[in-house]
Amino acid sequence: MTQYQVVADNETVLRDGTIKLHGPAAFEGMRKAGRLAAEILDALVDHVCPGVTTGELDDIVREMTLAGGAIPATLGYRGYAHSCCTSINNVICHGIPGDKVLRDGDIINIDVTPLLDGWHGDSSRMYLVGDVPLKARRLVEVTYECLMIGIEHARPGARLGDIGAAIQAHAEKHRYGVVREFCGHGLGRLFHDAPEVVHAARAGTGPELKPGMFFTIEPMINLGKPGVKMLEDGWTAVTRDRSLSAQFEHSLGITEDGCEIFTLSPAGLHKPPY
DSSP: OOOOOEEEETOOOOSSOOOEEEHHHHHHHHHHHHHHHHHHHHHTTTTOOOOOOOHHHHHHHHHHHHTTOOOETTTTGOOOOSSEEEEEEEEEEEOSSSSSOOOTTTTEEEEEEEEEEEEEEEEEEEEOOOOOOHHHHHHHHHHHHHHHHHHHHHSSOBHHHHHHHHHHHHHTTOEEEEOOOEEEEEESSSSEEEEEEEESSTTTOOOBOTTTTTTEEOEEEEEEEEEEOTTHHHHHHEETTOEEEEEOOOOEEEEESSSSEEOOTSSSSOOOOO
16 A cells, blocks of 8 residues: 655655655745756756767766755765766666767767755756757657656646556557666655656556655657666666667656646756757
């Protein structure tokens, strides 16, 4: 049976399997953290171009996060030594920034999580590098549609499975594969918490969505089959068939009559081309 926990303002929370239900002060904290995440992703638009390294992009993320009064939640998380994740082409998620140079035609997901005043603003977007082939552009477009279709089902009284079922149906209509090994998650004062938000599911299943729930939706969609392979670094996940992969992510909170997206772009840079 699903257990819910009503969380008071500034209450210490534990990752104990309960789904946290938050009040107005928490919503305000998440708005600020989410806006900073979105502003960082907005600022990267002018820097994602052929010739730049993923390490340089990571430097920008770190500098902007600190300048915004936050710290990168990924920095030091389980030994991770960077301020964002940079996942290029066939990398599904958790690509590690470094000396890799972006090339004309690449697609890249950049995932940031500023921790601001105790709240996590978790978001990622795809970027097109130079002249990107049509099949890659279409994958990115459909992946964004999957995210927003999933968000349309995030409302009180719905089930978590409704979100995954809608995402899966849209992706598979285009003959794309939906990654199963990674999912969205609860967040707030904790980086990762209950519930797990799977992106391939059966409608009507899973926990009921209630006002005050915070979680991410972050579908990972492959141009080919959904299979995943982990690299030896212990972080980087790639497509087993080496096909392209794309992902978008928003953090949101369930309200009395729908949901609020905390990580919307203030500049309207929701999907490429920006």
